[in-house]
Every structure is written in structure tokens, then in C-alpha cells.
Amino acid sequence: MTELEKLLRDLGHGAIGWELFVLVACLAAAWGIAWLIGRRQAADSVWFGRAIVDGVLFPVLALALVYSARVGLGKLQAVPLLRIAVPVLISLAGIRLLARVFTVAFPNSALARLVERLFSWLAWIATVMWILGLLPTVMAEMDAIDFAFGKAKISLLSLVQGVLSAGAVMVLALWISAALERRVLREAVHDLSLRKIANNAIRAVLLLVGMLFALSAVGVDLTALSVLGGALGVGLGFGLQKLASNYVSGFVILSERSLRIGDTVRVDNFEGVVADIKTRYTLIRSLSGRESIVPNEKLITERIENLSLADPKVLLSTEVTVGYDSDVDEVQRILCAAARSTPRVIDDPAAAARLMRFGPDGLEFTVQFWIADPVNGQGNVKSDVNLNILKGLREAGVTIPYPQRVVTVISSATEARG
Numbered sequence: 001m002t003e004l005e006k007l008l009r010d011l012g013h014g015a016i017g018w019e020l021f022v023l024v025a026c027l028a029a030a031w032g033i034a035w036l037i038g039r040r041q042a043a044d045s046v047w048f049g050r051a052i053v054d055g056v057l058f059p060v061l062a063l064a065l066v067y068s069a070r071v072g073l074g075k076l077q078a079v080p081l082l083r084i085a086v087p088v089l090i091s092l093a094g095i096r097l098l099a100r101v102f103t104v105a106f107p108n109s110a111l112a113r114l115v116e117r118l119f120s121w122l123a124w125i126a127t128v129m130w131i132l133g134l135l136p137t138v139m140a141e142m143d144a145i146d147f148a149f150g151k152a153k154i155s156l157l158s159l160v161q162g163v164l165s166a167g168a169v170m171v172l173a174l175w176i177s178a179a180l181e182r183r184v185l186r187e188a189v190h191d192l193s194l195r196k197i198a199n200n201a202i203r204a205v206l207l208l209v210g211m212l213f214a215l216s217a218v219g220v221d222l223t224a225l226s227v228l229g230g231a232l233g234v235g236l237g238f239g240l241q242k243l244a245s246n247y248v249s250g251f252v253i254l255s256e257r258s259l260r261i262g263d264t265v266r267v268d269n270f271e272g273v274v275a276d277i278k279t280r281y282t283l284i285r286s287l288s289g290r291e292s293i294v295p296n297e298k299l300i301t302e303r304i305e306n307l308s309l310a311d312p313k314v315l316l317s318t319e320v321t322v323g324y325d326s327d328v329d330e331v332q333r334i335l336c337a338a339a340r341s342t343p344r345v346i347d348d349p350a351a352a353a354r355l356m357r358f359g360p361d362g363l364e365f366t367v368q369f370w371i372a373d374p375v376n377g378q379g380n381v382k383s384d385v386n387l388n389i390l391k392g393l394r395e396a397g398v399t400i401p402y403p404q405r406v407v408t409v410i411s412s413a414t415e416a417r418g
Helices: 003-011 016-038 057-073 080-105 110-132 135-144 156-188 192-218 222-237 241-256 296-301 328-340 379-396 413-417
Strands: 146-149 152-155 264-267 270-277 281-285 291-295 314-322 352-358 363-371
Touching (some): 016 057, 016 080, 080 110, 110 135, 135 156, 152 156, 156 192, 241 270, 241 281, 241 291, 241 296, 270 291, 281 296, 291 296, 314 379, 328 363, 328 379, 363 379
Antiparallel strands (some): 264 270, 270 281, 281 291, 314 363, 352 363
């Protein structure tokens, strides 16, 4: 008799109703406990998720209750339904853990969503094979497949177990780093850049230690990694010199805080706000929506203008030409009043209007004014000042001359005799 036939026969026993009642009671109790504990928790918690049932705590509690009921009730009767529920809840707990941790650690990553779906499919396939009794056979076949790495041989089963162990360690490391960032770093470190470098360092250390433990658990000789470390050092010294320099520069920028997330900077005539500082590059977003990816080494070795480092105030200017018959004092008063009446123009330093030169078409003035929020745009405030200037000059009757040119027509000799 196959495992499937045995399972169908056990599901037809007369006490299946009591078993179903016990299963529903366990699930309801797990949901009630999770709801009581998590009703005041954050909506993006790994333990509770957004709706209690999509967190990790609900399947873990349900698994504990169902397994206890299976052990207790199994002494009195066959419990095929509870036996099916145990691997289902184990898979559900693993999927929920991976999904919630990836959502917290990588909220906008398409690759994380792809890994989550792939793991979900593999987990449910393994669950079905477990229920049908095919999993031991599949594992035996995988153990019989060997791969030779030099003098060592590794079976496909050991390789899969190693990948799963490394994945579990990675998920736990990401979970711990996310918890530390949310509960410790947000309260202890208020600077966003320092918090980011601390979070990256904690995550890197946890992943490194976790991977070493996972490799050791699988049976990999860690002393062999010393050769890999030496080769990596040689590679960093030659082929990966630029890459290593960018990574080191990223940590220097974050630790020195010469550039911080939110600063307005100008790099190679590209002006924008520092949106993110990665370990290899810095992302700068302009006010027009364009983004520039700047290697961190460039920010360390070249001249960069940080408009927010010492003083966020920025000096702007606009030019206007009026007729030669205009009253200079009145024009200066109108220009300064137009700048001051613009909401984003600050009073200290005060706006000023200067007669810069006597142009071919009229008197050329330059209006200089200051703003304190360049991240909100500069072209829009210059437009508002220009509109106020135009309105003020028109109300005062001051003319803005058109370009004037004198054209002299010299007749030819033939036309002159005629």
C-alpha cells in the first residue's frame, strides 16, 4: 500500500470530525493569542505583519499547538489531518519569515520578491512530497549524486542543505540587523548617515559570522578560506583597486559626514540633493528628476561643492534693463521691493539692486537676493521675482526698452547720379 493510499484510508476514519475540530480550535487559539499580543504593535512588524496572520508569530503558535495536539491525540486515535497540518505550518512559518524579513530589509527590491516566490514554490513542493511520503526517497537519490571538488566529494543533498543553511543564516542576520536599526540605532543615533553606516557594518559582520557558521556546519574546512583571502587581497591590489577604493571612500564619507543624505551638492556642474550614499557610489537627484550616480572615490579626491554643509542659504540673481530716462533710485527701490515681496526670499542678507553697466539698449541692473531652501528649487523663485519686477516696473511707468539698432543705407554711385 502506498503512502497516498494509506493517507486516504486514515482520512476516512470515523473520528475525523473531532480531529478537524481540534485543528480549527488550535488555529483559532493561535490567531487569538497573536491578536492579543500584536494589536498594539507596528504594522510592519516581522512577528505580526500587517494583519496578524501574515506575520511569523501566527504560524509558529499554530505549529506548536497543532504538534502538541497531534502528540496528545495520537495516543488515542489516528491523526492524519494533524499530521498533514504540521508540515504545512512549518512551510508557512518559513515562508512568512522570509517574506517579512525581506520586506523590512529590502522594501523595494524586485530581486527580493523573486527569491521569496522561488522559496515559496520550493517549500510547498517539499511539503507535498513530505505528506505523500516521497521526501525520504528524493533525499536518498540526491545523496547518491556526488560532485567532485578537487579531492573532496560533495553530494547534491549536502549542497542543498548548505544553501538552505546559508539562506537561514542570512535571513536571521537581516532580521537581527533590522531589529537593531529600528529599536537601538533610531534612538541612539539621530544622524541619518551615521545610522546608515552603523546598520551596514552590523549587517556585514552578522552575515560574515553567519556564513562562517553555516559553512562550518555543512563540513567545509574554513582553513581553506585563508588561500581565498590571500588571492582576494592580490586581486584588490591590482584588478579591483578602483572598486576597493570606492568602497573605502564610501565608509570615509559616511564616517566623516562631509556629505550627508539630504545635502544639496554640485558635482561636475550637476546640482542636486544627495538621495542615498551606497558603499560604492552616491546617488544625487536633481530638482528636474534626473539622477546621477557618482563613484565615491570622485567625492573624496575631487572638489565638490556642498551647498548645505556650512550654510544652506544660496545667493541668486536676475538681470533687467530699463530705459536711460528712468529714475535710477526709483528703479532700485522697485527691484528690491519686488525681491522682498517674494515669499521664499529671506530678509537677512537683504536683497540688493546694482547698476552694473550702461548697455547699448538701456541701463542694466542686477538684482541679488538670498534663499534658505535651495532644495525646493531655484528656477521657481527666480520666476516669482521676475514676475514681481515686471509688475512693479509697469505700475511705475518704467519702460523696458526693446533692442534698438541704427541702420545706415549707403547708395551706390549709379543710383546717386540717377
